[in-house]
Amino acid sequence: MVPVLLILIPLLAGIASFFTGSEKTARFWALLASLFTLLVSILGLTILKDPSYLAFETSWLGSLGSSFSVKLDGMGQILCLLTAISYPIILLATWHTPHKKANNFFGLMLLTQAGLMGVFLAMDALLFYFFWELALIPVYFLCSQWGGERRIAVTFKFFIYTFIGSLLMLVGIIYLYTQTPGNSFAIADFYNINLPTSEQSNIFWLLFIAFAIKMPVFPFHTWQPDTYEQTNYATTMVLSGIMVKMGVFGIIRWLLPVLPAASYAWGDTVSTMAIIGMIYASLIAIRQNDLKRLVAYSSIAHIGLMCVAIFAETESGMQGVMIQMFNHGINIIALWIVVEIIERQFGTRKISELGGLAKKMPVLSILLMIVALANIALPLTNSFIGEFLMFNGIFGSTITKYNVVFMVCAGITIILAAIYTLNMIRRVFYGETNEITANAVDIRENEKWILIAVVALIFIIGVYPQAILNISSETVNEILKEADITPYLIGK
Amino acid sequence: MWTDLLILMKQEMALIVLIFIIMFLKLGKERSNESYIKIVNVLLLINLVVGFFWNREGMLFNEMFRTNPLMVLEKSILNLAMLIISMQSYSWLKAHKHVPEFYMLLLSTMLGMFFMISGGNFLMFYLGLELSTIPLAAAANFDLTKRRSSEAAMKLIFSSAFSSGLLLFGISMIYGTTGTLIFSELPQYLSNDPLQIFAFILLLAGFAFKISVVPFHLWTADVYEGAPIAVTSFLSVVSKGAVIFVFVSVLYSVFQPIAESWYNMLFVLSLVTIIIGNLFALRQDNFKRFLAFSSIAQVGFILVGITGSSDIATTSVIYFVLIYVFSNLAAFGVVAVVSSMTGKEKISDYKNFYQTNPVLSWVLTIALFSLAGVPPTAGFFGKFFLLMAGAGKGNYLLISIAALNMVISFYYYLRIVKAIFMDANEKPIAKINVPLMPRLAFYVCIAGILLVGLISWFYDHIFALVTGS
Numbered sequence: 019m020v021p022v023l024l025i026l027i028p029l030l031a032g033i034a035s036f037f038t039g040s041e042k043t044a045r046f047w048a049l050l051a052s053l054f055t056l057l058v059s060i061l062g063l064t065i066l067k068d069p070s071y072l073a074f075e076t077s078w079l080g081s082l083g084s085s086f087s088v089k090l091d092g093m094g095q096i097l098c099l100l101t102a103i104s105y106p107i108i109l110l111a112t113w114h115t116p117h118k119k120a121n122n123f124f125g126l127m128l129l130t131q132a133g134l135m136g137v138f139l140a141m142d143a144l145l146f147y148f149f150w151e152l153a154l155i156p157v158y159f160l161c162s163q164w165g166g167e168r169r170i171a172v173t174f175k176f177f178i179y180t181f182i183g184s185l186l187m188l189v190g191i192i193y194l195y196t197q198t199p200g201n202s203f204a205i206a207d208f209y210n211i212n213l214p215t216s217e218q219s220n221i222f223w224l225l226f227i228a229f230a231i232k233m234p235v236f237p238f239h240t241w242q243p244d245t246y247e248q249t250n251y252a253t254t255m256v257l258s259g260i261m262v263k264m265g266v267f268g269i270i271r272w273l274l275p276v277l278p279a280a281s282y283a284w285g286d287t288v289s290t291m292a293i294i295g296m297i298y299a300s301l302i303a304i305r306q307n308d309l310k311r312l313v314a315y316s317s318i319a320h321i322g323l324m325c326v327a328i329f330a331e332t333e334s335g336m337q338g339v340m341i342q343m344f345n346h347g348i349n350i351i352a353l354w355i356v357v358e359i360i361e362r363q364f365g366t367r368k369i370s371e372l373g374g375l376a377k378k379m380p381v382l383s384i385l386l387m388i389v390a391l392a393n394i395a396l397p398l399t400n401s402f403i404g405e406f407l408m409f410n411g412i413f414g415s416t417i418t419k420y421n422v423v424f425m426v427c428a429g430i431t432i433i434l435a436a437i438y439t440l441n442m443i444r445r446v447f448y449g450e451t452n453e454i455t456a457n458a459v460d461i462r463e464n465e466k467w468i469l470i471a472v473v474a475l476i477f478i479i480g481v482y483p484q485a486i487l488n489i490s491s492e493t494v495n496e497i498l499k500e501a502d503i504t505p506y507l508i509g510k
Numbered sequence: 511m512w513t514d515l516l517i518l519m520k521q522e523m524a525l526i527v528l529i530f531i532i533m534f535l536k537l538g539k540e541r542s543n544e545s546y547i548k549i550v551n552v553l554l555l556i557n558l559v560v561g562f563f564w565n566r567e568g569m570l571f572n573e574m575f576r577t578n579p580l581m582v583l584e585k586s587i588l589n590l591a592m593l594i595i596s597m598q599s600y601s602w603l604k605a606h607k608h609v610p611e612f613y614m615l616l617l618s619t620m621l622g623m624f625f626m627i628s629g630g631n632f633l634m635f636y637l638g639l640e641l642s643t644i645p646l647a648a649a650a651n652f653d654l655t656k657r658r659s660s661e662a663a664m665k666l667i668f669s670s671a672f673s674s675g676l677l678l679f680g681i682s683m684i685y686g687t688t689g690t691l692i693f694s695e696l697p698q699y700l701s702n703d704p705l706q707i708f709a710f711i712l713l714l715a716g717f718a719f720k721i722s723v724v725p726f727h728l729w730t731a732d733v734y735e736g737a738p739i740a741v742t743s744f745l746s747v748v749s750k751g752a753v754i755f756v757f758v759s760v761l762y763s764v765f766q767p768i769a770e771s772w773y774n775m776l777f778v779l780s781l782v783t784i785i786i787g788n789l790f791a792l793r794q795d796n797f798k799r800f801l802a803f804s805s806i807a808q809v810g811f812i813l814v815g816i817t818g819s820s821d822i823a824t825t826s827v828i829y830f831v832l833i834y835v836f837s838n839l840a841a842f843g844v845v846a847v848v849s850s851m852t853g854k855e856k857i858s859d860y861k862n863f864y865q866t867n868p869v870l871s872w873v874l875t876i877a878l879f880s881l882a883g884v885p886p887t888a889g890f891f892g893k894f895f896l897l898m899a900g901a902g903k904g905n906y907l908l909i910s911i912a913a914l915n916m917v918i919s920f921y922y923y924l925r926i927v928k929a930i931f932m933d934a935n936e937k938p939i940a941k942i943n944v945p946l947m948p949r950l951a952f953y954v955c956i957a958g959i960l961l962v963g964l965i966s967w968f969y970d971h972i973f974a975l976v977t978g979s
Contacts, residue, residue: 144894
């Protein structure tokens with residue numbers, strides 16, 4: 019019942035939210051619903067761990083071989099927990115941000131959450147696609163109705179991009195469906211498909227482009243900085259914290275195990291693309307003057323590393339991706355919270371116009387420092403363990419000949435990340451105050467406590483990552499077993 | 511014999527009775543338009559309900575007329591569409607001078623369609639087709655004072671006459687080469703004989719005219735624009751739906767022996783139709799013309815499904831028409847209400863529509879999303895099943911191009927959504943009070959769009975009827 023509740027609570031609460039009256043009611047309602055979702059998600063991890071609670075299946079379009087089948091496996095647990103935790107954080111952090119037509123705004127936010135949960139839980143290709151698209155619709159309205167001046171044009175670009183990807187994926191799914199014995203959409207049947215490598219390659223690209231646009235991987239990333247820049251903060255947090263994980267998740271669950279031979283054949287190509295993107299995005303981030311765009315480009319670099327680690331196909335790398343998906347979500351949301359505080363106080367996001375905040379805002383500076391250090395994966399922070407595992411996995415990969423090259427090139431981006439992050443902190447928080455920053459006051463209570471909570475999470479996971487690694491280890495092994503390419507190599 | 515006649519032809523009988531009742535009402539004492547509309551709507555509802563009982567399979571008049579539960583369902587879909595259209599055109603009809611005539615014309619058209627669907631013989635089919643065409647041209651002229659309306663009727667009658675000519679020519683050649691016109695006997699005489707292929711092409715052209723497949727689509731936009739909106743929605747939903755039903759069953763049963771030949775033709779036609787329909791829809795500003803071109807693109811998608819030629823294909827096509835009824839009529843309904851209240855029919859007039867008419871805006875948005883094929887609306891499932899049916903033949907070029915065209919269509923539907931919600935406008939369309947009838951119709955459409963997709967019973971039910979289990 020847990021997975022059904024995870025989808026139903028935000029869905030129903032979201033619909034109900036459209037009928038709430040004042041902004042305050044809508045806000046409380048959304049917070050209540052998201053806390054409830056979080057509770058269910060935690061219960062699923064602790065008390066209701068029995069498999070019978072974590073899976074649900076009922077007939078749906080039986081004549082086509084599809085069913086409404088949802089299940090919480092290890093990866094699903096992590097991502098649903100991320101989705102469930104992020105929402106209260108986002109809502110509380112933006113508690114004082116006014117939204118026009120607030121009931122619609124929070125309704126759409128909750129509907130997005132329902133769609134995201136569905137993506138992470140679906141065990142049926144048709145259902146997966148359904149939720150994949152469903153999550154987009156509320157986001158369209160969120161992006162286009164609340165945000166910066168150029169939001170409408172930017173949202174259009176974002177949407178056309180993702181829609182092209184989705185439809186290519188749809189063609190791929192239909193093709194795979196016709197190849198299953200007895201025509202079925204169930205994930206187990208998809209895993210059993212054995213296609214020759216050449217056919218797999220075609221389908222691989224149909225699916226990969228959809229996921230690559232979502233993540234985004236170079237060269238499909240051009241929508242992302244614009245979109246992050248123009249959307250309002252709460253939406254940006256959902257997009258960058260959770261929604262990009264749809265792409266990573268899609269590759270791990272629906273690409274690697276379904277098309278192992280093609281993943282092997284094209285793994286190096288994809289990794290090269292991802293690494294080019296990482297270096298390129300990091301270099302741009304160094305030159306960025308806009309805080310929002312800086313965080314956006316740094317996100318491209320981080321996601322790129324996950325992509326390389328996935329295609330290394332080692333247990334260590336995959337575990338690193340699992341934990342890093344969670345960490346990246348938490349860290350980037352914290353970064354956005356800080357950027358929002360700065361923009362709200364000073365009316366600008368330009369790094370060149372800011373300076374000397376550390377004197378005026380000591381609490382914020384300390385908290386940001388920790389988050390920033392987590393962003394560049396310093397030991398003791400959560401990202402350290404994730405990136406370490408991923409690098410270890412890339413280095414130890416037996417599937418590619420270029421493991422050392424990949425590792426070295428990806429390693430460069432760590433240095434670049436340190437450069438742009440520390441440089442940003444130096445220019446924004448240290449130095450002399452100017453007329454814009456002279457009258458700064460420190461952060462509000464709600465923001466302080468939220469950031470402290472996030473920092474606490476960063477340290478807890480940094481010190482005791484085993485909690486998350488235990489959840490995902492079983493799924494990782496299953497996926498690596500399905501993705502095993504030995505049968506194909508023997509055939510050659 | 512008589513019970514057979516009554517039960518097998520119940521829907522046709524019901525329509526005939528309905529037409530006569532309206533005629534007698536007209537002969538009786540003077541009545542207000544409102545009471546006419548109310549009475550007729552109740553009768554249409556009864557007519558719709560009739561379709562759900564006493565369903566049997568059977569034939570009459572030496573296979574001239576045949577029926578089965580699937581055909582009854584197809585007719586019920588058309589009945590439903592008729593009821594929705596009638597409810598939506600309430601405000602327009604209320605001010606019109608000739609309400610009973612309007613209903614009589616449209617219902618005669620429906621009667622023709624029913625005979626066409628049930629026809630077991632090319633003669634019966636042709637008869638039904640003609641009965642469904644001529645009153646429709648008269649109905650297109652129903653905005654009596656507008657010149658454009660007469661122009662539309664003129665264009666409709668000319669193009670219909672031309673396509674009927676092609677059809678007749680094709681039918682006569684089929685008769686010439688096989689010696690029979692009965693559907694069940696034809697397949698055994700058909701082979702890939704060049705004359706028969708030629709005859710088939712003529713028939714195909716006739717069908718293509720009716721459902722406005724490119725390159726036989728040139729009349730569509732002008733007629734849609736000129737005709738009253740009630741008639742336009744009838745043309746785009748009911749009349750297209752009926753011909754598509756017949757087209758599928760004729761292709762799959764009668765012309766099965768030459769399936770390879772028509773597969774290639776449909777492949778080309780569907781691609782051309784989708785692409786041209788989409789490209790022209792991009793540039794339209796008149797809402798009716800826009801819907802005309804978008805409906806051409808939709809028909810292209812239906813053709814993609816038809817190329818599948820399997821039970822799944824039949825199911826997906828019927829299912830899609832059902833969804834198309836809800837989505838297209840919801841869109842047309844909003845346009846009809848706005849047009850009859852304010853006279854505005856341009857897309858640019860809809861800028862900032864949301865500010866003054868939030869409910870209508872949402873109805874239109876959901877309808878457009880459904881037409882674009884976005885989950886969770888039923889339109890998504892409709893398109894998805896069509897693509898799946900088309901994929902049954904393994905032609906992924908067709909499927910990929912069709913899928914990419916969904917992006918284009920998504921773009922132009924979204925453009926309207928953007929106009930409604932986001933574009934600034936000093937003077938948006940004033941607040942509209944929607945009367946009860948159209949409002950009910952909107953509820954039905956929205957419920958259909960949201961439920962028919964999610965509840966898999968509809969698809970499974972149609973599939974069961976198609977496979978006959």
